[in-house]
Amino acid sequence: MLNTQRWRPVVGVAVLTSALCATAGFAQPLVNPQAAALADFSKRVPAYFDLTKKAAEGLPALKRTDDPAEISSREVALGDAIRAGRAGARPGDILTRDVARVFRKIIKKDFRQRSRGGQKVMRDDIPHFRPKVNQTYPSAWPLATFPATLLAALPVLPVGLEYRLLSDALILRDVRANIIVDFILDVF
Amino acid sequence: MARSIGRGFVALAVVAGGWFAGLAAQELTLPLTPDSVRFAVIGDNGTGEKPEYEVGQQLAVYHQKFPFSFVIMLGDNLYGPERPQDFVNKFEAPYKVLLDAKVDFYATLGNHDDPNQRFYKPFNMAGKRYYSFRKGNNVRFFVLDSTYMDPVQLAWLEQELKSSGSDWKIAYFHHPLYSSGMHGSQTDLRLVIEPLFLKYGVNVVFSGHEHFYQRIKPQKGINYFVSGAAGQLRSGDLRPSELTAAGFDADRSFMLVEVAGQTLSFQAISKTGRTVDQGTILLRDAVPTAAAGVPPAFRLRGLSPQAVSSSAQWRQQ
Numbered sequence: 001m002l003n004t005q006r007w008r009p010v011v012g013v014a015v016l017t018s019a020l021c022a023t024a025g026f027a028q029p030l031v032n033p034q035a036a037a038l039a040d041f042s043k044r045v046p047a048y049f050d051l052t053k054k055a056a057e058g059l060p061a062l063k064r065t066d067d068p069a070e071i072s073s074r075e076v077a078l079g080d081a082i083r084a085g086r087a088g089a090r091p092g093d094i095l096t097r098d099v100a101r102v103f104r105k106i107i108k109k110d111f112r113q114r115s116r117g118g119q120k121v122m123r124d125d126i127p128h129f130r131p132k133v134n135q136t137y138p139s140a141w142p143l144a145t146f147p148a149t150l151l152a153a154l155p156v157l158p159v160g161l162e163y164r165l166l167s168d169a170l171i172l173r174d175v176r177a178n179i180i181v182d183f184i185l186d187v188f
Numbered sequence: 189m190a191r192s193i194g195r196g197f198v199a200l201a202v203v204a205g206g207w208f209a210g211l212a213a214q215e216l217t218l219p220l221t222p223d224s225v226r227f228a229v230i231g232d233n234g235t236g237e238k239p240e241y242e243v244g245q246q247l248a249v250y251h252q253k254f255p256f257s258f259v260i261m262l263g264d265n266l267y268g269p270e271r272p273q274d275f276v277n278k279f280e281a282p283y284k285v286l287l288d289a290k291v292d293f294y295a296t297l298g299n300h301d302d303p304n305q306r307f308y309k310p311f312n313m314a315g316k317r318y319y320s321f322r323k324g325n326n327v328r329f330f331v332l333d334s335t336y337m338d339p340v341q342l343a344w345l346e347q348e349l350k351s352s353g354s355d356w357k358i359a360y361f362h363h364p365l366y367s368s369g370m371h372g373s374q375t376d377l378r379l380v381i382e383p384l385f386l387k388y389g390v391n392v393v394f395s396g397h398e399h400f401y402q403r404i405k406p407q408k409g410i411n412y413f414v415s416g417a418a419g420q421l422r423s424g425d426l427r428p429s430e431l432t433a434a435g436f437d438a439d440r441s442f443m444l445v446e447v448a449g450q451t452l453s454f455q456a457i458s459k460t461g462r463t464v465d466q467g468t469i470l471l472r473d474a475v476p477t478a479a480a481g482v483p484p485a486f487r488l489r490g491l492s493p494q495a496v497s498s499s500a501q502w503r504q505q
Contacts, residue, residue, distance in 0.1 A: 062304070062307055063307065063315070064307050064308075064309050064314070064315050065307060065308070065309060066308075066309045066310065067272070068270070068271075068272045068274075068275035068308055069272040071304050071305075071307050071308060072270065072271060072272060075302075075304055117372065117375075118375060118376065120372075121371070121372060121374060121375065121376065122376070124371055125299055125371075139268060139269045139270060139302070140268065140269075142298075142299040142300045143299055143300075143301075143302075143303075143335055144299060145299050145334065145335045145336075145363060145374075145377075146335065146336050146337075147376045148337040148338075148342075148376050148377050148379070148380045148381075149376050149379060149380065150376075151336070151337065151338045151339070152338075152339055152380070156338060156339055156340060157338075162336055175303050175304070176304070178302060178304070
C-alpha cells in the first residue's frame with residue numbers, strides 16, 4: 001500500500017523551491033536540483049506501483065498461509081507479471097540520472113564518515129553480483145543489512161519497496177515479487 | 189553508576205552466571221515455577237543440515253523436562269533457496285516434535301531470509317516484518333527487522349514500547365548491538381534503537397547473526413544475549429573482550445528461558461545437552477546501578493583453544 005503522506009515533504013520542497021524562484025522574478029527560474037530530482041523520484045515510485053497493481057490483477061492476494069508453495073508461487077507469479085508489464089524497463093527509469101547523482105552523494109558521504117570498523121560492518125555480507133532490471137534477487141545471496149542511519153538520509157519508500165546495497169550498487173527491490181526494479185552503480 | 193531512567197523502567201541485575209562443572213547432560217537448572225512464561229531461543233538455525241536436526245532433537249528432550257510453550261527465532265530461519273521443500277527440510281522436519289506438541293514459533297527476519305516469510309503461518313509474524321506479542325500478564329516481546337531499520341519501523345517501535353504496559357520488555361532481532369565475534373557490534377543499529385530501549389526500559393535483548401553463544405555484560409542496564417548457533421557454527425570465532433560475560437563457540441547451542449514474576453532465569457545448552465551458561469536476572473522496582481553492583485559469577489566454558497588463548501583479560505574472576 002502506498003503511503004502518499006510520506007512523499008509530501010519531498011514534493012513540498014520542490015514546490016517551495018519553484019515558488020521562491022517565481023516570486024523572485026527570474027526569467028530562468030532557479031531550481032534546487034536535488035529537490036527537483038527527489039520530487040521527480042517521488043512521482044516515479046507511485047507510477048511503478050500503479051503498474052504493479054495492474055500487473056497483479058487476477059493474481060490471488062498474498063495472505064498468511066500454512067503452505068509455503070502458495071507464498072513462493074505468488075511471489076513468482078507477481079514477478080513474472082511485473083516483468084511482462086515493464087518489459088522495456090531500463091536502468092534509470094526510476095532512479096534517474098539526477099536521482100542517482102543525489103543518492104551517490106548521500107551514500108558516499110555517509111561511507112566516508114564511517115570509521116574503518118563502521119565501513120567494514122556496512123559492507124559485511126554484502127552480495128557481489130551485477131544487478132539487472134527485472135532480475136529476480138538471487139536466493140544464493142543474503143539481503144545485506146541496510147545501515148539504519150543511511151536509511152534515514154534517503155527518502156522513505158512505500159511498503160513493498162526497499163533499498164538494498166550490493167558490492168558497488170544500490171538497488172531498488174520489490175519485496176512482494178523479489179525482483180530488482182532499478183539500480184545505481186558506483187555508490188561507494 | 190546510576191543512570192537516569194524513563195517511566196516504567198525496572199532495574200535488572202544478573203545475580204548468577206555459569207560455572208557448571210557438576211551439571212550432567214540434559215540437566216535442567218530452571219526453576220519451573222507454576223504459571224511462568226517459558227520459551228526457547230534459537231538463532232541462525234535454518235541450514236537443513238544434520239546439526240540443526242540434532243539441536244531440534246535436544247530441544248525436544250528438554251521440552252519434556254521444561255514444557256516451554258513457544259520458541260523465539262532470531263533470524264536466518266532459512267538459508268539459501270526458499271522453495272516449499274526448504275520450509276520442510278529447514279524448519280518443519282527439524283522441529284517436528286515441537287510443532288506436533290503445539291509449540292508456537294515466533295520468527296524474526298535475518299539477512300538470509302526473504303521478507304515474504306512473514307506470510308508463513310507457522311512463523312507467527314502476522315504478515316508483518318516487525319511485530320510485538322504478549323505472553324503471560326507481564327511480558328511483552330518486540331520483534332524487529334534489523335536488516336531494514338527505517339524511520340517507519342523506529343516510529344512503530346517507540347509507540348509500541350510507550351504503550352506496552354508490561355514490566356518485562358524483551359526485544360529480539362537478528363543483528364547484535366553488542367558482540368565480540370567476526371561481525372562485531374552493530375553500532376549503526378545501536379545508534380538508532382538503543383536510545384529507545386533505554387527510554388522505555390527494555391530489559392533483555394536477544395540477537396543472532398554471530399554463530400556462537402555469548403552473554404554480554406549488562407550495557408547501560410540492559411542484558412544482551414547472542415544466540416546464533418542453532419544451525420550454523422563458527423567455531424573459535426568468539427573473541428572474548430570487555431563485553432563478554434560468558435560464551436560458548438565450540439558447538440551448536442540454544443537457550444531456555446523462564447520468566448516468573450520478578451525473575452528471568454536462563455540456561456544456554458549445547459547440541460549435546462550440556463549446560464554452558466545459566467543465570468538469573470532480577471526485575472526490581474528500585475533505581476539501579478550498573479548491574480546493581482552484583483558482579484556476575486561468570487566463567488566461560490567450552491571455548492576453543494584459539495579463543496581461550498586470547499582470553500586472559502576476561503577470565504579474571
